[in-house]
Amino acid sequence: MDLVIARPEGLYCPAGDFYIDPWRPVERAVITHAHGDHARGGNQHYLAAAPGEGILRARLGQDINLQTLPYGQRLLHHGVTLSFHPAGHVLGSAQVRLEYGGEVWVASGDYKIEPDGTCAPFEPVHCHTFITESTFGLPIYRWQPQAQVFSEINQWWQANAVADRTSVLLCYSFGKAQRILHGIDASLGPILVHGAVEPLNRVYRESGVYIPPTIYAGDVQKSDPIMRKALVIAPPSAGASTWMRRFGDYSDGFASGWMRLRGTRRRRGVDRGFVLSDHADWPGLLWAIEQTGAERVMVTHGSVGVLVRHLREQGLDAQSFSTEYGDDEEDAALTEPDTAEVQP
Amino acid sequence: MKDFAELYAELDATTSSNAKLAAMQSYFAQAAPQDAAWAVYFLSGGRPRQLVPVRVLRELAVEFSGLQPWLFEESYQAVGDMAETISLVLPETLHSSTDGLAVWIEDKLLPLRGESPEVLAQRLPALWAQLDRHSLMLCIKLITGSFRVGVSKLLVTRALASMAGLDSKRVAQRLVGYTDLSNRPSAASYLKLIAAESSDEHAQRGGQPYPFFLAHALSQPVEQFENLLGPASNWQVEWKWDGIRAQVVKREGRLWIWSRGEELVTERFPELDSLVHGLPDGTVIDGEIVVWKPAQSGTQDAFAASPAVQPFALLQQRIGRKTLDRKILEEVPVVILAYDLLEWAGDDWRNQPQDKRRTQLEQVIATCNNPVLLASPVLTGENWFDLARQRESSRSRGVEGMMLKARDALYGVGRTKDMGTWWKWKVDPFSVDAVLIYAQRGHGRRASLYSDYTFAVWDGPPDAHERTLVPFAKAYSGLTDEEMRQVDSIVRKTTVEKFGPVSSVRPSLVFELGFEGIALSKRHKSGIAVRFPRMLRWRQDKSVEEADNLATLQDLLG
Numbered sequence: 001m002d003l004v005i006a007r008p009e010g011l012y013c014p015a016g017d018f019y020i021d022p023w024r025p026v027e028r029a030v031i032t033h034a035h036g037d038h039a040r041g042g043n044q045h046y047l048a049a050a051p052g053e054g055i056l057r058a059r060l061g062q063d064i065n066l067q068t069l070p071y072g073q074r075l076l077h078h079g080v081t082l083s084f085h086p087a088g089h090v091l092g093s094a095q096v097r098l099e100y101g102g103e104v105w106v107a108s109g110d111y112k113i114e115p116d117g118t119c120a121p122f123e124p125v126h127c128h129t130f131i132t133e134s135t136f137g138l139p140i141y142r143w144q145p146q147a148q149v150f151s152e153i154n155q156w157w158q159a160n161a162v163a164d165r166t167s168v169l170l171c172y173s174f175g176k177a178q179r180i181l182h183g184i185d186a187s188l189g190p191i192l193v194h195g196a197v198e199p200l201n202r203v204y205r206e207s208g209v210y211i212p213p214t215i216y217a218g219d220v221q222k223s224d225p226i227m228r229k230a231l232v233i234a235p236p237s238a239g240a241s242t243w244m245r246r247f248g249d250y251s252d253g254f255a256s257g258w259m260r261l262r263g264t265r266r267r268r269g270v271d272r273g274f275v276l277s278d279h280a281d282w283p284g285l286l287w288a289i290e291q292t293g294a295e296r297v298m299v300t301h302g303s304v305g306v307l308v309r310h311l312r313e314q315g316l317d318a319q320s321f322s323t324e325y326g327d328d329e330e331d332a333a334l335t336e337p338d339t340a341e342v343q344p
Numbered sequence: 345m346k347d348f349a350e351l352y353a354e355l356d357a358t359t360s361s362n363a364k365l366a367a368m369q370s371y372f373a374q375a376a377p378q379d380a381a382w383a384v385y386f387l388s389g390g391r392p393r394q395l396v397p398v399r400v401l402r403e404l405a406v407e408f409s410g411l412q413p414w415l416f417e418e419s420y421q422a423v424g425d426m427a428e429t430i431s432l433v434l435p436e437t438l439h440s441s442t443d444g445l446a447v448w449i450e451d452k453l454l455p456l457r458g459e460s461p462e463v464l465a466q467r468l469p470a471l472w473a474q475l476d477r478h479s480l481m482l483c484i485k486l487i488t489g490s491f492r493v494g495v496s497k498l499l500v501t502r503a504l505a506s507m508a509g510l511d512s513k514r515v516a517q518r519l520v521g522y523t524d525l526s527n528r529p530s531a532a533s534y535l536k537l538i539a540a541e542s543s544d545e546h547a548q549r550g551g552q553p554y555p556f557f558l559a560h561a562l563s564q565p566v567e568q569f570e571n572l573l574g575p576a577s578n579w580q581v582e583w584k585w586d587g588i589r590a591q592v593v594k595r596e597g598r599l600w601i602w603s604r605g606e607e608l609v610t611e612r613f614p615e616l617d618s619l620v621h622g623l624p625d626g627t628v629i630d631g632e633i634v635v636w637k638p639a640q641s642g643t644q645d646a647f648a649a650s651p652a653v654q655p656f657a658l659l660q661q662r663i664g665r666k667t668l669d670r671k672i673l674e675e676v677p678v679v680i681l682a683y684d685l686l687e688w689a690g691d692d693w694r695n696q697p698q699d700k701r702r703t704q705l706e707q708v709i710a711t712c713n714n715p716v717l718l719a720s721p722v723l724t725g726e727n728w729f730d731l732a733r734q735r736e737s738s739r740s741r742g743v744e745g746m747m748l749k750a751r752d753a754l755y756g757v758g759r760t761k762d763m764g765t766w767w768k769w770k771v772d773p774f775s776v777d778a779v780l781i782y783a784q785r786g787h788g789r790r791a792s793l794y795s796d797y798t799f800a801v802w803d804g805p806p807d808a809h810e811r812t813l814v815p816f817a818k819a820y821s822g823l824t825d826e827e828m829r830q831v832d833s834i835v836r837k838t839t840v841e842k843f844g845p846v847s848s849v850r851p852s853l854v855f856e857l858g859f860e861g862i863a864l865s866k867r868h869k870s871g872i873a874v875r876f877p878r879m880l881r882w883r884q885d886k887s888v889e890e891a892d893n894l895a896t897l898q899d900l901l902g
Contacts, residue, residue: 140432263791
């Protein structure tokens, strides 16, 4: 019997009668992480990994009916043993391990392989069936070590500051922004943040993640000379808005895995694209799948068809799961790579 | 190679002309002349013929990357650019080559042409392994002849001029023909581009043409012409021909013919060779090469009756031929319709007023007395409204509209307006409402975005018992980025079936399609081929049933 099946409301565990990251309101929702396409409002009961509590409440409301479990701690529910394990994606992100009648399934949510210091690093979990994402499921997506990307960002910021030009770096406000703040060289100048980013910084700081001192951009006058030397962290939606006018002469950059392609970089119309993603790249996906030892792999959102076909060629039993993940508000502006046909 | 790859990345990353100019200036300031020579060549649009067949490149990339062919193909479809795809899937290496652009082109890449797949399979991976990812992408673009970057020739000219302390018109003059296949860039040719002015500049010219003066589009209503342009009598008015813009250069007993793309095309038009006898040395004529059939009978004066210019499609067929046999030359004969005189008796006439140049041109044509050299007739009208009425006959005459040239204007360089202006006053395009039935993902900036569409019209009227949509045109321009994103998302939701990169969609989108010409065609299912199709408007107000049918197109055929 399948431990998890796809239903119109979301991924469902029949034995335990609960959903994982449902996209329609349900009675019991197990949440892998707090990004908008995985954690939605309106569910009766929430269960999530403990480090994600702050963010979940900040996003879905302080009063949601939320129960949390530390990573690794087991919970028995209707005969299903459930535990959370780090996914390395954002603060509090987790893979969900389910065990029932000797069968082990792991639903990964979104995950990243490279540890980044802002959340617990990805841990492979042994299982029979692994549910994987496939956001960057094409061999063209291979990430540089993040240290290299941070050094590129530092150099860009420094060169702009010398030319008295503000550096505006657009990135997702939850996860990516904090990872960048954590990774860059904060001694290079003042750091300003958009109103959408600051509340999330607070939650990270409260969780003990080091985020350098930041200034709320709204508090700084256009004429203030620190503007000219500053790095500004803002969500992508701010990039095309009048909000940018306050910076006068600025250079803009965009940090995302999609920046790997010249076409998406040019379509964004920014001066610089930094290739930095919170998802696994192609080698990362294949490594993670291999580490689980799973013989059966269910592929969700992204390049589903490509990954399924590739895994089948490697001798695995791979299938697709149709989900409604991957259309996070901040993600929607960028076109996702298409899914290829699944060969029968 | 790495320096040029970095310049490419800088030019590619910005949309600001000033930033591009600065990037080129700093590149040229430090580049060795032989490298700069090739950089100028590529930046101003030069492309050597393809060095390695794309099929061979693809096979080598598949082998070298260790990917299954289908996975490479999926990658290519997502990237939309072969060179970039290959650079993304090959193993990353550190940049180890210290050779400059010229060594790469001359010693490593050009010798690849014509080599067998076995030799290429040995040499290419060894070359690739010396380059970092950006240089590798650039290298493959140079190999496939697909190098393009967003700088205009004018901008390259300005960068060189400011560095060399020259007038940019002088540099433009020297650059003409630089990208022609017959010219091989070298340190000497680059140093000549940026050399100080010399007194015998003119004498050194050889077969060099002048930079073409280009027209601006005039789209205001005729009611405003009097205000905008003054009285019609101040203007020299001609038909706007639909052929190949060309300069005929006669110097030192030789004849050169240059296309507007600054390509030497003398050999493609052997029937014009005879002009070498009729034109005196030191003559340069600007005009249009068209396929011409003089009226067979009836009126003697073919001009006054109706210009017997043939559709551009015929000329295009002829251009496509590798060899020109007698049959083609007989069936598709060309003439040059001359409209300007740029050099006469060895003197540069571009600073003479338009009407003086015209008068002299007519004399040159009369003296030459060769049926392949005709004057583009000057049209007269009482006023702008009279000319507008005459313009309505454009389509039946096979012309695109009219050209307006101020009688006192000088002959400028490129699309400048400081010496006077040429206006092209084109007739409105044909248009039909058509249905989007297939979509394909685009290339470059539109990679991964469904941006190339196939359009269809109905094969019967709305009340027909049963009718289907027949494809007749492909178009990919005319939409805003925002509209394209919306169409992309609708295509993804309405896809019925995929054939490789092409998706068939459930018909739901209607667009007003504009095009310049229409002709019968055996190659298209609809039996009709249109020229320069593009989207004029997204007809969100129309349902698929309200789109036009084949009869509408057949009516346009006339």
